[in-house]
Amino acid sequence: MLRFITPLLAGLLFGVGLEMSGMTDTRVVLGFLDLAGAWNPTLMFVMVGGLLVTVPGFNYLLKKRKPVLCDDYCLPSKQDVDAKLLLGSALFGIGWGLYGYCPGPAIASLSTLSTEPVLFVAAMIAGMLIHRFTAS
Helix, strand or coil, rough: CHHHHHHHHHHHHHHHHHHHHHHCCCHHHHHHHCCCCCCHHHHHHHHHHHHHHHHHHHHHHCCCCCCCCCCCCCCCCCCCHHHHHHHHHHHHHHHHHHCCCCCHHHHHHHHHHHHHHHHHHHHHHHHHHHHHHHEE
16 A cells, blocks of 8 residues: 555655746746746756755665665666657757646646646647557
8 A cells, every 4th residue: 555655645745846846837947948038047946956855865765775665676777869769858848948847847737727737738648648659
């Protein structure tokens, strides 16, 4: 049961953190990307704060023989950069820059029941399904 509750609590904590930091507001994200205009450094501080917690946390946890709630670590094994990775990264960045949402904040924004995050998440799910059925 703990294996199911822990991810739920982690996701809720993540969503609350996104909301409290203002990262569900697309104007904050787009303001960060607007280097030539009214630049908003808020996102930079959120990223640095996240790194200050994540880097030491991962260093500590990865030194352990196995995770607390799983039998083994599920880490990516692929190390090379290929065309699919570059294209996917570019599409992600373009979408983020045009709309101001990435997956985490968009999902957290669903709680507002506004049209924009609902449409974004629907398009994101459609893109994942298209990839699943067309990728080799």
